[in-house]
Amino acid sequence: MSAKKIAIIGGGNLGSAIAQGLLKSGFSKAGDITVTKRNTSTLKELREAGVRIETDNDIAIREAEIIVVALKPYNVREVLQEFRGSFDPAKHILISVVTGVSIDDLEHVVPGMPVVRAMPNTAIAIQESITCIAHKHATEEQIRYIKTMFDQLGATVSIDEKLMDAATVLGACGIAYALRYIRANIQGGIEIGFDVRTASLIAAQTVKGAAELLIRENRHPEEEIDKVTTPKGCTIAGLNEMEHQGFSSSLIKGITASYNKIVKD
Ligand SMILES: NC(=O)C1=CN([C@@H]2O[C@H](COP(=O)(O)OP(=O)(O)OC[C@H]3O[C@@H](n4cnc5c(N)ncnc54)[C@H](O)[C@@H]3O)[C@@H](O)[C@H]2O)C=CC1
Ligand SMILES: O=C(O)[C@@H]1CCC=N1
Structure with a gap:
């Protein structure tokens, strides 16, 4: 499975933990990970490890193949709406780790992009997460890739989306x-x-x-x-x-x- 470039939109607690886990596991090379945040001063350690730190979501999305959205539930729609033109369904896989926002909601904001919801925890930073995954329209190949990625970061379980809040x-x-x-x-x-x-x-x-x-x-x-x-x-x-x-x-x-x-x- 060839390594894909990953953009993490929202380098807060969970977004940074995912980047750390990806680095620690060796699943991604530092240069293949981009983390975005408006104020990047808290991402010094990731930057020093060679991770690309960006304030521009458009650049991060366009240059990556896997997009992990780790924004707060209250601004995820607004931010995705702003960057909907940056997505290419032929190239991108969109993963949301956002709490309580459905696949339908997100697919409505970014038409044509199948959304996979993943629910990890902060132990993902040390490859000890349990990550629950749910999807509707993603391809088998996309799901296989995502599962392989999260398997490197702990354990994964596929669930029905209606159990995502419980997860x-x-x-x-x-x-x-x-x-x-x-x-x-x-x-x-x-x-x-x-x-x-x-x-x-x-x-x-x-x-x-x-x-x-x-x-x-x-x-x-x-x-x-x-x-x-x-x-x-x-x-x-x-x-x-x-x-x-x-x-x-x-x-x-x-x-x-x-x-x-x-x-x-
Ligand atoms: N913290 C946790 O343990 C877990 C969090 N989640 C979910 O993950 C999401 C993120 O949670 P946290 O990391 O805890 O929140 P957080 O507030 O630490 O991270 C969100 C980040 O997004 C950044 N951000 C805001 N607008 C942005 C924009 N336009 N472009 C780029 N970055 C922007 C903020 O500066 C912040 O650093 C939430 O939806 C949360 O419910 C899910 C599982 C576990
Ligand atoms: O407390 C919260 O809302 C988020 C969701 C799961 C962990 N932290």
Whole structure:
């Protein structure tokens, strides 16, 4: 599969993370990646790594083959509308990572361009994203290319577009939920005697180990929990207290609150 030139329109948190992942994975050479932003001062590290930094979206789009749109939901239509003339359906593949804006909406703004929606998370910077992909009119060949690209940046799963908002919550917002869980563990760890660095390492590596048990061994969480909960032991005492305080319930309510925020906005 020959390497294609990639333009990332909107070099903010996610756009920059995608560029970092592309570089780290070796999927793209630095010179084949262009990142656009109006104020480019925050993109110093990418520039130093050889990534092309542009303020002109027209140039970036025309010179690339893959266009990743990483703009905010409130200005994506306006910006794409402005640059609709820069797109060439015979040359370009358009990928939107924008939350809550449908394929139909975007294809309406840029007529003739099939749009693929992708929902990665910020761990894409270190090739550890889960990226959900949905499409309607893209060709098999285009989808194969996009999947190969995101496979280099973590794991990918193809979903129906109607699940894209749910994917945003579980996968993209999920990074923040998981980090807050780890932070709470660090706070607890300090209270029971660890310094912050040691508590952070133990908490983060423990979460990584738990996740790997599910991913690598394909286990169900409760099967693994059963192995830890010694009868009359400290694990079940702690777990039950967490549940009395609404642990699982608070997470489920948080997930549905995030979801409702997307679908009601
Ligand atoms: N941050 C995250 O973890 C995730 C974000 N998303 C979605 O990705 C999109 C981007 O999110 P973030 O990176 O967090 O937002 P952000 O605000 O950090 O990035 C957007 C960037 O677009 C730039 N921009 C605005 N107008 C522009 C223009 N005309 N041309 C070029 N650049 C322009 C802004 O300066 C900003 O740097 C949003 O739609 C968000 O919902 C999706 C998954 C995860
Ligand atoms: O909070 C947000 O709206 C975006 C979407 C997913 C992650 N960040």
